[in-house]
Amino acid sequence: MRVLPEQVRLGMDELRTHIVVLYDGVCGLCNRLNQLLLTRDSADRFRFAPLQSQFASRVLARHGIDPGNLDTVYVLLAYEQPGESLLARGDAVSYVLREIGGVWSVMGGFFGILPKGLRNWLYDLGASHRYQLFGKDEVCPIPLPEYRRKFIDV
DSSP states (O other): OOOOTTSOOOOHHHHTTSEEEEEOTTBHHHHHHHHHHHHHOTTOOEEEEETTSHHHHHHHHHTTOOTTOOSOOEEEESTTSTTOEEEEHHHHHHHHHHHHOHHHHHHHHHHHHSOHHHHHHHHHHHHHTHHHHHOBOSSOOOOOGGGGGGBOOO
């Protein structure tokens, strides 16, 4: 990931109280999910880091996950706390949809009650075709100025 001087660095202590979404920074679908979360995050709970970042690599390695695998979205909870956890694939999507509320919460709840195998199969189906359906950027897009503070700059 290219480090941009105009991005704001987040304090790592701040991340302990936020939901951190680790996403494929060049994926059109992932970036659309981020836009949905950004526009509906009235409680300012979400922070974001591309999987291509050093931050994501460190987190994934700590959880025994290959940081080179970009086919999965993750949700990091309780960063560097004793109860730190990492949700992946269908669990991550279900969680963030429930967290933003409204009709999205209902959709996330429905997705969450599906058996984990089916939920992840559906997730994998979408992930395997995401570039063809939603496009792929050459580099991670720069967030709009009003959202830059929500992105983890490494």
